[in-house]
Amino acid sequence: QFHEDVKDEL
Protein backbone atom coordinates (compact mmCIF):
# COMPACT_ATOMS: atom_id res chain seq x y z
CA GLN A 1 0.00 0.00 0.00
CA PHE A 2 2.87 2.39 0.67
CA HIS A 3 3.67 2.30 -3.09
CA GLU A 4 0.48 3.94 -4.22
CA ASP A 5 1.31 7.42 -3.00
CA VAL A 6 4.54 7.70 -4.97
CA LYS A 7 2.53 7.14 -8.13
CA ASP A 8 0.85 10.48 -7.59
CA GLU A 9 4.12 12.07 -8.67
CA LEU A 10 4.89 12.72 -12.32
Add this chain to the structure above:
Amino acid sequence: MNIFRLAGDMTHLVSVLVLLLKIHTIKSCAGISLKTQELYALVFTTRYLDLFTDYISLYNTVMKLIFLGSSFSIVWYIRRHKIVRRSYDKDQDTFRHYFIVLPCLVLALLIHHKFTFKEVMWTFSLYLEAVAILPQLVLLQRTRNIDNLTGQYVFLLGAYRALYILNWIYRHYTEPHYVHWITWIAGIVQTLLYADFFYYYFQSWKNNVKLQLPA
Protein backbone atom coordinates in the same frame (compact mmCIF):
# COMPACT_ATOMS: atom_id res chain seq x y z
CA MET B 1 0.96 18.35 -3.41
CA ASN B 2 3.56 20.66 -1.89
CA ILE B 3 5.26 23.80 -3.14
CA PHE B 4 8.49 21.97 -3.97
CA ARG B 5 6.75 19.44 -6.16
CA LEU B 6 4.56 22.06 -7.85
CA ALA B 7 7.64 24.20 -8.52
CA GLY B 8 9.42 21.09 -9.81
CA ASP B 9 6.57 20.19 -12.16
CA MET B 10 6.29 23.77 -13.43
CA THR B 11 10.06 23.94 -14.01
CA HIS B 12 9.90 20.65 -15.88
CA LEU B 13 6.93 21.88 -17.91
CA VAL B 14 8.72 25.12 -18.82
CA SER B 15 11.87 23.22 -19.81
CA VAL B 16 10.03 21.11 -22.39
CA LEU B 17 7.95 24.07 -23.61
CA VAL B 18 11.12 26.21 -23.99
CA LEU B 19 12.62 23.45 -26.13
CA LEU B 20 9.47 22.91 -28.19
CA LEU B 21 9.10 26.67 -28.69
CA LYS B 22 12.73 26.99 -29.76
CA ILE B 23 12.41 24.21 -32.33
CA HIS B 24 9.03 25.44 -33.56
CA THR B 25 9.90 29.13 -33.93
CA ILE B 26 13.45 29.10 -35.27
CA LYS B 27 12.86 25.78 -37.08
CA SER B 28 16.19 24.51 -35.81
CA CYS B 29 17.35 21.83 -33.39
CA ALA B 30 21.03 22.82 -33.43
CA GLY B 31 22.72 21.66 -30.25
CA ILE B 32 19.85 19.37 -29.28
CA SER B 33 20.49 15.67 -28.85
CA LEU B 34 17.81 13.56 -30.54
CA LYS B 35 19.07 10.60 -28.51
CA THR B 36 18.20 12.33 -25.25
CA GLN B 37 14.80 13.36 -26.57
CA GLU B 38 14.03 9.80 -27.63
CA LEU B 39 15.10 8.54 -24.21
CA TYR B 40 12.75 11.04 -22.56
CA ALA B 41 9.87 9.84 -24.76
CA LEU B 42 10.68 6.32 -23.53
CA VAL B 43 10.85 7.55 -19.92
CA PHE B 44 7.37 9.06 -20.12
CA THR B 45 5.95 6.06 -21.98
CA THR B 46 7.19 3.57 -19.37
CA ARG B 47 6.41 5.91 -16.47
CA TYR B 48 2.81 6.69 -17.46
CA LEU B 49 1.53 3.20 -18.28
CA ASP B 50 -1.14 3.83 -15.64
CA LEU B 51 -2.41 6.88 -17.52
CA PHE B 52 -5.67 5.18 -18.53
CA THR B 53 -5.95 2.73 -15.64
CA ASP B 54 -5.41 4.79 -12.49
CA TYR B 55 -6.95 8.23 -12.26
CA ILE B 56 -5.09 10.33 -9.66
CA SER B 57 -6.24 13.89 -10.44
CA LEU B 58 -6.98 16.13 -13.39
CA TYR B 59 -3.64 17.86 -12.83
CA ASN B 60 -1.82 14.52 -12.90
CA THR B 61 -3.54 13.35 -16.07
CA VAL B 62 -3.16 16.67 -17.91
CA MET B 63 0.53 16.96 -17.04
CA LYS B 64 1.19 13.38 -18.17
CA LEU B 65 -0.49 14.09 -21.50
CA ILE B 66 1.55 17.28 -21.92
CA PHE B 67 4.84 15.53 -21.16
CA LEU B 68 4.01 12.63 -23.48
CA GLY B 69 2.77 14.94 -26.23
CA SER B 70 5.70 17.36 -26.01
CA SER B 71 8.41 14.69 -25.89
CA PHE B 72 7.01 12.85 -28.91
CA SER B 73 6.47 16.13 -30.77
CA ILE B 74 10.11 17.09 -30.22
CA VAL B 75 11.25 13.69 -31.52
CA TRP B 76 8.91 14.07 -34.50
CA TYR B 77 10.24 17.57 -35.30
CA ILE B 78 13.87 16.46 -35.23
CA ARG B 79 13.22 13.26 -37.18
CA ARG B 80 10.53 14.24 -39.66
CA HIS B 81 10.16 18.00 -40.03
CA LYS B 82 11.65 18.86 -43.41
CA ILE B 83 13.39 22.04 -42.17
CA VAL B 84 14.26 21.17 -38.57
CA ARG B 85 15.82 17.82 -39.44
CA ARG B 86 18.43 19.56 -41.59
CA SER B 87 19.91 21.21 -38.48
CA TYR B 88 20.23 17.93 -36.62
CA ASP B 89 23.90 17.08 -36.13
CA LYS B 90 23.76 13.29 -36.38
CA ASP B 91 27.55 12.98 -36.74
CA GLN B 92 28.04 14.46 -33.29
CA ASP B 93 24.97 12.97 -31.60
CA THR B 94 26.32 9.43 -31.60
CA PHE B 95 25.60 8.19 -28.06
CA ARG B 96 24.35 4.60 -28.33
CA HIS B 97 20.85 4.15 -26.86
CA TYR B 98 21.48 0.62 -25.68
CA PHE B 99 24.47 1.73 -23.56
CA ILE B 100 21.88 3.47 -21.43
CA VAL B 101 18.67 1.50 -21.94
CA LEU B 102 20.05 -1.99 -21.34
CA PRO B 103 21.79 -1.32 -17.98
CA CYS B 104 18.67 0.50 -16.74
CA LEU B 105 16.49 -2.43 -17.82
CA VAL B 106 18.76 -4.99 -16.13
CA LEU B 107 18.92 -2.86 -12.98
CA ALA B 108 15.12 -2.52 -12.93
CA LEU B 109 14.81 -6.29 -13.23
CA LEU B 110 17.19 -6.72 -10.29
CA ILE B 111 16.22 -3.83 -8.00
CA HIS B 112 12.55 -2.86 -7.73
CA HIS B 113 9.81 -2.62 -5.13
CA LYS B 114 7.52 -5.26 -6.66
CA PHE B 115 8.20 -7.69 -9.50
CA THR B 116 5.21 -6.80 -11.68
CA PHE B 117 5.35 -5.53 -15.26
CA LYS B 118 4.08 -2.04 -14.42
CA GLU B 119 6.31 -1.71 -11.37
CA VAL B 120 9.44 -2.87 -13.23
CA MET B 121 8.61 -0.51 -16.13
CA TRP B 122 8.07 2.33 -13.68
CA THR B 123 11.40 1.57 -11.94
CA PHE B 124 13.09 1.34 -15.36
CA SER B 125 11.71 4.81 -16.19
CA LEU B 126 13.23 6.20 -12.99
CA TYR B 127 16.69 4.79 -13.74
CA LEU B 128 16.43 5.83 -17.38
CA GLU B 129 15.41 9.39 -16.53
CA ALA B 130 18.44 9.70 -14.26
CA VAL B 131 20.87 9.12 -17.15
CA ALA B 132 18.83 10.21 -20.18
CA ILE B 133 20.58 13.61 -20.21
CA LEU B 134 23.99 12.04 -20.91
CA PRO B 135 23.79 12.16 -24.74
CA GLN B 136 22.81 15.84 -24.48
CA LEU B 137 25.70 16.66 -22.12
CA VAL B 138 28.12 14.77 -24.38
CA LEU B 139 26.82 16.72 -27.40
CA LEU B 140 27.21 20.03 -25.54
CA GLN B 141 30.81 19.11 -24.67
CA ARG B 142 31.52 18.30 -28.31
CA THR B 143 29.84 21.25 -29.95
CA ARG B 144 31.18 23.59 -27.25
CA ASN B 145 28.86 26.38 -28.32
CA ILE B 146 25.72 26.43 -26.21
CA ASP B 147 23.02 28.79 -27.36
CA ASN B 148 20.95 30.42 -24.63
CA LEU B 149 17.82 28.35 -25.12
CA THR B 150 19.69 25.05 -24.97
CA GLY B 151 21.52 26.22 -21.85
CA GLN B 152 18.22 27.23 -20.26
CA TYR B 153 16.65 23.93 -21.28
CA VAL B 154 19.35 21.83 -19.57
CA PHE B 155 19.41 24.11 -16.55
CA LEU B 156 15.61 23.91 -16.02
CA LEU B 157 15.69 20.16 -16.55
CA GLY B 158 18.28 19.78 -13.78
CA ALA B 159 16.49 22.26 -11.52
CA TYR B 160 13.20 20.32 -11.71
CA ARG B 161 14.75 17.17 -10.26
CA ALA B 162 16.58 19.18 -7.57
CA LEU B 163 13.19 20.60 -6.54
CA TYR B 164 11.81 17.07 -6.48
CA ILE B 165 14.50 16.11 -3.97
CA LEU B 166 13.22 18.88 -1.68
CA ASN B 167 9.72 17.49 -2.26
CA TRP B 168 10.84 13.99 -1.18
CA ILE B 169 12.51 15.36 1.95
CA TYR B 170 9.35 17.34 2.76
CA ARG B 171 7.07 14.31 2.20
CA HIS B 172 9.39 12.05 4.18
CA TYR B 173 8.95 14.30 7.21
CA THR B 174 5.28 15.07 6.78
CA GLU B 175 3.86 11.74 5.65
CA PRO B 176 4.24 8.55 7.69
CA HIS B 177 6.05 5.68 5.98
CA TYR B 178 6.77 7.74 2.87
CA VAL B 179 9.88 5.73 1.99
CA HIS B 180 10.98 5.35 -1.62
CA TRP B 181 14.70 4.93 -1.59
CA ILE B 182 14.75 3.79 -5.26
CA THR B 183 13.14 7.07 -6.32
CA TRP B 184 15.42 9.06 -4.05
CA ILE B 185 18.67 7.46 -5.17
CA ALA B 186 17.74 7.76 -8.87
CA GLY B 187 16.76 11.40 -8.31
CA ILE B 188 19.98 12.24 -6.50
CA VAL B 189 22.12 10.55 -9.18
CA GLN B 190 20.20 12.48 -11.82
CA THR B 191 20.75 15.84 -10.12
CA LEU B 192 24.45 15.10 -9.54
CA LEU B 193 24.89 14.47 -13.26
CA TYR B 194 23.85 18.10 -13.85
CA ALA B 195 26.11 19.39 -11.10
CA ASP B 196 29.09 20.23 -13.31
CA PHE B 197 26.80 21.76 -15.92
CA PHE B 198 25.23 23.90 -13.20
CA TYR B 199 28.70 25.01 -12.11
CA TYR B 200 29.68 26.23 -15.60
CA TYR B 201 26.18 27.67 -16.16
CA PHE B 202 26.45 29.82 -13.03
CA GLN B 203 30.02 30.78 -13.83
CA SER B 204 28.99 32.03 -17.28
CA TRP B 205 25.95 33.78 -15.85
CA LYS B 206 27.98 35.42 -13.04
CA ASN B 207 30.83 36.56 -15.30
CA ASN B 208 28.30 37.40 -17.99
CA VAL B 209 30.23 35.40 -20.55
CA LYS B 210 29.03 32.86 -23.10
CA LEU B 211 28.53 29.41 -21.60
CA GLN B 212 31.50 27.22 -22.51
CA LEU B 213 31.99 23.68 -21.24
CA PRO B 214 35.59 22.45 -20.90
CA ALA B 215 36.52 19.81 -23.45
